Amino acid sequence: MVFKRLLGSLGVGGPAVDTVLDPGAVTPGGQLGGQVHLRGGGAEFTIEHITLELVARVEAEHAEGESEGTVVFHRHVVGGNFRLGAQERRSVPFSFPLPWETPVTELHGQSLGVVLGVRTELGIAGARDKGDLDPLAVRPLPAQEAVLEALGELGFGFKSADLELGHIGGSGQQLPFYQEIELVPAPRYTHRMNELEVTFLAGPAGVDVVLEADRRGGFLSSGDDALSLFTVGHQEAGRPDWATEVDGWIARLLDRHAAYEAAAAHHAYGQHHGYDAYDPHKGHADGYGSPHGHSGGHDGGHRSGPGVGTAIAAGAAGLAVGVVGGMVAAEVVDEVGDFFEGDDENEEG
Incomplete structure (x- = not known):
């Protein structure tokens, strides 16, 4: 000793x-x-x-x-x-x-x-x-591990992880910093995002999962960040459809912001098609739009919605290769x- x-x-x-x-x-x-x-x-x-x-x-x-x-x-x-x-x-x-x-x-x-x-x-x-x-x-907690396992199974690859000083606005964050796990997008999403960042905010009842996608720009638009929060109860971590659920989170994350952009374009030309668009500064009419943004480490003004509160089981194969395999020892x-x-x-x- x-x-x-x-x-x-x-x-x-x-x-x-x-x-x-x-x-x-x-x-x-x-x-x-x-x-x-x-x-x-x-x-x-x-x-x-x-x-x-x-x-x-x-x-x-x-x-x-x-x-x-x-x-x-x-x-x-x-x-x-x-x-x-x-x-x-x-x-x-x-x-x-x-x-x-x-x-x-x-x-x-x-x-x-x-x-x-x-x-x-x-x-x-x-x-x-x-x-x-x-x-x-x-x-990780079982619910956190389930999220990462699912991302590995979906084809996301580990890029890096760090701790950022600051607070995620609209969340119940307690510590003066938060963790970001940066992932390379799965092949099916490479045309829509440059990377995906995952932040876990755990508590006695469950885990808030913050997903932030660095979206690629289009022919007439520049890239931007799409961000949403999903809640996972600790008791739900044993469900078997984990990868399907997380894939649905990512699709909703990207589609919701795409819908907002489309509605904004219609408004610009005086065309309104009868639905309420997601507004990253005001929220969403369907209840998905609680304010949620980084402060201290990111630009203010990000918003997200508290998405589906479910969790899926851990145990999917391929995580070590998919998520952790990119780490340089x-x-x-x-x-x-x-x-x-x-x-x-x-x-x-």
Whole structure:
């Protein structure tokens, strides 16, 4: 076991800490468990608190371009208020639930390139020393896995995944950032979109699935983004028609915005054919048009409708090849290595 000594305000003779997480990946909303192992330094210290921080590498878009930083998205006190003698060894067990919106870092054991960590902070003599930092592996919930499995079965291919600082307008998002999983379109959709982005916003009752298509432009029109939200209950994740349902979501996502454009063109020529078009700024007359847009990382003004609230079973074959097969392992290793070398100066509040 390698202990990581706390330097800084405590000096070289301070205590050392090593946090060991329970083996295996955790699901969003699931219990994160493990033990914090302490070894006393050259003198006796009072450990006022032991706090675990969940941190993420997050991208932020701004006028000058993009930047990256470390965001703390959860803190949990797991112990404290005891004396640690010189050279004394002590272990503090812990278990607490992850936030429901914790990003997914892997799928079937393969990394998606999203980097999360658990950092240990000791409060000693009024000072806070950040010591141990360990990688955190998060696997998808059954409903999230069902969506990704279906996309793989439909022929969508994995492109990249990242965390974006900002809020999805009109949603119940709790964290200061959201995850985007970017996919190469299935062959049947390559003439209609450049890529598909998937965002999961999980909660105790289910998962909101945000789909955003980067649509290709036509002969007389430029490309744009089409965005919709669909709700999946946790209890629905065992249904067998998952790929069919997701394919229907994508078709409705594209057709709804196409209908809006067609109606707008008719209005421009004074022709109205008696139906209410989808308006990305006002919603849809049939109840599909709740406001929904990115803020902080995307242009404002996106809207979507809360589409069909169903989920389908996981277990479709071909996901590892279809969705995860495009990941370049070397890039993931470099990104993880840079993050866990420590980069506190870029930390966001």
